[in-house]
Amino acid sequence: MKVYITGMGTVSSLGNTVPEMFSSLLENKTAVRRMEGWENYKGLNSYVGATVPQYDIMRVPRTARRTMSPMSEMATLATMEAIRQADVSIGNGQSTPRVLMCLGSTTGSPENFETYFKKIIERGGPEGQMGTTFFKVMNHSVNANVAAALGFKGAALSPSSACSTSAQSMIMGWELIQSGMYDIVIAGGADELHYTSTSVFDIVMAASRGYNDRPTETPRPFDVKRDGLVVAEGASVIVMESEASAKARGIRRLAEFCGGAYICDGAHMSQSNKFNMLDVMKATLERAKINAEDIQYVNAHATGTVQGDAEEAQAISEIFGKNVPVSSLKGHFGHSLAACGTLEVISSVQMMNEQVLIPTRNLTEIDPACTGIFHLQEKKSFPTTKVMSNNFAFGGMNTSLIIGASGD
Amino acid sequence: MTNQDIIARVNAIMSEGFEIPADQLKPEATLFDDLGLDSLDAVDMLVSLEDNVGIRVDSEQLKTVRTMQDIYNLVGNLVAKSEATH
Numbered sequence: 001m002k003v004y005i006t007g008m009g010t011v012s013s014l015g016n017t018v019p020e021m022f023s024s025l026l027e028n029k030t031a032v033r034r035m036e037g038w039e040n041y042k043g044l045n046s047y048v049g050a051t052v053p054q055y056d057i058m059r060v061p062r063t064a065r066r067t068m069s070p071m072s073e074m075a076t077l078a079t080m081e082a083i084r085q086a087d088v089s090i091g092n093g094q095s096t097p098r099v100l101m102c103l104g105s106t107t108g109s110p111e112n113f114e115t116y117f118k119k120i121i122e123r124g125g126p127e128g129q130m131g132t133t134f135f136k137v138m139n140h141s142v143n144a145n146v147a148a149a150l151g152f153k154g155a156a157l158s159p160s161s162a163c164s165t166s167a168q169s170m171i172m173g174w175e176l177i178q179s180g181m182y183d184i185v186i187a188g189g190a191d192e193l194h195y196t197s198t199s200v201f202d203i204v205m206a207a208s209r210g211y212n213d214r215p216t217e218t219p220r221p222f223d224v225k226r227d228g229l230v231v232a233e234g235a236s237v238i239v240m241e242s243e244a245s246a247k248a249r250g251i252r253r254l255a256e257f258c259g260g261a262y263i264c265d266g267a268h269m270s271q272s273n274k275f276n277m278l279d280v281m282k283a284t285l286e287r288a289k290i291n292a293e294d295i296q297y298v299n300a301h302a303t304g305t306v307q308g309d310a311e312e313a314q315a316i317s318e319i320f321g322k323n324v325p326v327s328s329l330k331g332h333f334g335h336s337l338a339a340c341g342t343l344e345v346i347s348s349v350q351m352m353n354e355q356v357l358i359p360t361r362n363l364t365e366i367d368p369a370c371t372g373i374f375h376l377q378e379k380k381s382f383p384t385t386k387v388m389s390n391n392f393a394f395g396g397m398n399t400s401l402i403i404g405a406s407g408d
Numbered sequence: 409m410t411n412q413d414i415i416a417r418v419n420a421i422m423s424e425g426f427e428i429p430a431d432q433l434k435p436e437a438t439l440f441d442d443l444g445l446d447s448l449d450a451v452d453m454l455v456s457l458e459d460n461v462g463i464r465v466d467s468e469q470l471k472t473v474r475t476m477q478d479i480y481n482l483v484g485n486l487v488a489k490s491e492a493t494h
């Protein structure tokens with residue numbers, strides 16, 4: 001059974017709708033900037049980040065907003081955009097047993113965790129805690145808040161695997177639609193920028209430290225002068241739908257979701273390696289029943305870390321050699337963690353449908369450790385019908401997926 | 409703190425924290441039916457009152473509150489007790 005993408009929505013560092021975001025990408029913009037005041041956090045060395053433009057959440061009722069941190073607000077707006085495009089009838093309390101909502105985040109709201117525990121420690125107990133705070137820090141806060149905001153009544157799952165969260169959401173969606181359990185899956189992820197998120201990467205020396213005074217020059221995926229990733233925020237959501245459902249509704253199919261795989265390498269919490277990346281890319285080709293020769297573009301995870309980028313370049317090289325254009329979008333968006341997988345799928349769908357490929361921003365001198373692949377260093381008009389997109393996360397959570405032109 | 413001060417403080421919390429238009433904040437307005445609040449709001453309202461007015465409200469006392477006037481009275485009594493002990 002074929003699965004299609006029929007709706008897309010985003011609140012991203014480069015725009016709060018899909019058209020705005022993609023327009024910024026085409027202009028090769030970056031959202032990375034120096035974060036004011038971050039130099040005051042003891043032990044933090046990376047002061048760069050990428051926040052989203054101001055958005056309007058006031059159209060969501062107060063009773064839904066009161067339990068939302070920014071990640072749930074962004075996810076709600078992205079979901080509204082996606083379901084509007086897909087023109088699916090969900091919400092307002094009507095039962096939708098054939099629809100799954102599958103949205104996740106890395107953690108609950110970091111900012112609210114901080115204020116919650118700070119007060120606990122100051123007061124010596126729970127005195128003075130707001131009743132609404134906990135609903136911002138649950139592992140499924142994003143999914144639950146979006147469901148409450150829309151009045152969605154149906155199955156909801158909240159995958160959580162850090163930077164591969166939304167990739168897992170989509171691949172699970174593909175699996176579950178294929179299984180016949182659901183006709184429609186609303187899949188994606190969200191995360192908000194907070195200094196504690198950047199700290200996690202900074203502590204393990206994976207965050208960019210050397211460009212605090214030149215923020216637009218980092219991250220630098222595959223570049224010889226790359227020094228780490230830059231954390232971003234945002235939410236990205238797609239509507240996935242069975243072929244039968246899309247045809248019955250007569251809705252335009254934006255792309256086919258051809259398949260994907262997620263494999264935990266069970267090897268190392270923070271260090272990725274090319275062999276495990278290769279495993280998941282090969283498994284993806286196999287599951288999607290697509291030959292490597294049919295892939296015309298690879299959207300790399302490449303976040304700008306010294307080790308991860310080199311390992312991924314080598315893994316891609318093993319399969320595709322120098323034949324297939326490769327780029328990473330982290331130099332534009334920063335790394336939006338749980339949202340990035342879906343954000344990169346949405347970007348890839350737009351690239352495929354507009355027959356253009358976006359290059360890797362800030363890649364000026366290819367690192368010798370990242371050679372062996374066809375690096376895109378400038379925008380290219382290029383027709384593609386099959387795209388592979390990779391995402392790798394802490395915990396050895398490796399994912400890869402393939403999307404294809406829908407023919408519509 | 410005068411009664412007017414207390415009413416102004418409570419009304420500010422209701423407007424800013426719970427987005428209730430000022431013209432709906434009448435003494436006889438019931439919190440749940442007229443103003444659309446619920447039990448989750450009641451907990452946050454209690455915390456906001458404590459933080460903004462500097463009083464400690466027993467959650468059992470909150471259960472007796474039905475209207476805006478009930479809040480004014482509760483806060484007024486707690487403020488009076490607090491001022492009497494200082």
